Amino acid sequence: MSNESNEYYKAYLREKQARDELETLLEDKTRSLYLANQELEANLAQLKRQHAAILQSEKMATLGVMSAGVAHEINNPLAYINGNIGTLGQVAKGVSDLIKTSQSFSKDAIDQDDFKEAFAQLESQYQLCFFAEDAQDLIDDCQDGCQRIATIVASLLDFARPKNNEFVMADMTEAIDSALGLLANQLKHIELSVKKSDIPMSHCNLAALNQVVINLLMNAKYACEQAKSEGMHASSEIELHIKKVSTHIIIEVTDNGTGIAQDTIPHIFEPFFTTKPVGQGTGMGLAVAYGIVSEHSGTINVASTEGEGTTVTVTIPVNHVK
Template identity: 40%
Template sequence: MSEENNPFKTAYQREKHARREAEQLLEDKSRELYLKNRELEASYEQLKAQQALMLKNEKMATLGTLSAGMAHEVNNPLAFVVSNIKTLQEYIAAYLRLQKLIYKWVDEKKLPAPHIKVLQELAEREDFEYLIEDIPSLLNETADGANRVKEIVTNLRSFSRTQQSDRVETDLTEGIRSTLKLINSRFGENIQLKLDLQPIPAVICNSNEINQVFMNLIINAEQAIDGAGMIAIKCFAEKDQVVVTISDTGAGIPEEIQKDIFTPFFTTKPPGKGTGMGLAVVHGIIEEHGGTISLKSVPGKGTRFEIRLPQESAAATTGGSSSASAVSA
């Protein structure tokens, strides 16, 4: 039997060929599996991100409801507390005038001697001199405290507001400029302000609320800068959205707290220095307008907030300089 006609060799080569094909099949399947796995991993990551977003939205909605309820409940008693303090201040002023008159009569001996003695003993026992001095400051501090509570309640209501009244076509570039006029004095010589306001379509919004957003973000940017730095404000249109970015070269926000910064009462400032409502209010207003707000921050380098609002009306293109401009504040 020659080598060529050896049936075992023929069978061996056939088997070898079959095995190679089987291995190829295995490789093809492995590649398919790998690609499917990659797709699944990507879908899983997307799902996780969506879930996190849903949780965040749900949390914010719950906080909104809670804030609205709390604001409403606190607001009623607060109204009469504030009103009563004001009335009390007037009443006390009247009493103090009476007391002054009595003291005058005592000094001028216009009252009978026994009465003067009783009055002097009472004044000494009750330390009227100190009371006269302390009452106005007690009342003023109480009024300050009540006003602070009022401010917090107003912020809570802004955060949770659901009404859609007072919305008109608004030029956001005008809003940015007027907000800057209001707070321009806050910026020292060390802070450079850079504006790049492209012409953008009008947006239907509550301009007071949106200006509040700009104000909170710009003040935050200014507070984040220790020493010299820059605040850059930019706006432009993208697809069916209007985008406003406010960036600073300040301290930045550590990654671990970035997820919390829109939560009501979350603050990194020392007690009494901030209510922790600024960014919560910003978030509430933007969400209520059907927009989004996001941030990118690198500790030590700075923070950039990006607001996207739907272009509800593209009828008019308004405002803005067509070229970049830099203003030193």
């Protein structure tokens, strides 16, 4: 073999060796990338589980804060249901005796005078004529009370139940209405102004947005109560507004509460940061709200002046694509 051929062969071997080394290196890198990707996917799944657990934990904490107001909201219809049933129960004996007396009269067991006397006694004892006029109203009140309780309980169960965090096409106004329904008793001493403009359907998580609105309203209520107790304002006022501006939906909550110090505002979205006394706040409400709004590719901003009040603005882009 000539020297020239030998040199070509050596060059071929060097090239083959380099190619083999590169292929081996590529296989190693590919394997490493695959394992790293698997680890990232596992970490992401764990983070999602932890995020869901935090959301649920904050939801239950919020539910605990609302429980006193919700109990009162349920007790009101229960009270008049109980009263109406007591009235119906008392009259039921009189109606039963009247039916028996009427049967005796129809069978000629008693004459007309005896029937009239028996009826007069029953009317005097049980006020049967009053019952005949008002019975349907009493029943309607009971049904209305039962429906109110059922609605409240259904709303609580829906709020407390873990959600699958599905995004669907929906009207975000529903999240507002649901929150207001749950907080009706909590906000009954607040001068609440709700403005709802027509907004388009958007791809969103209504259950999560409901939690955001509840957290914002609860914070506003607390600030208003503090301001009133400190003599800052004669009345507690909250304004809730949902509207569409350009390609975004805006949810705005404004209160005339105590306001937030400027050096505190940068920290309010930090987990476990709270200005409330121990036992009155978890420090997770705004952190969770921030996370939910971020999931919707939105922003949440706070403007506040101490002694005057706070405005929280949630801005979420309208999403028709998914």
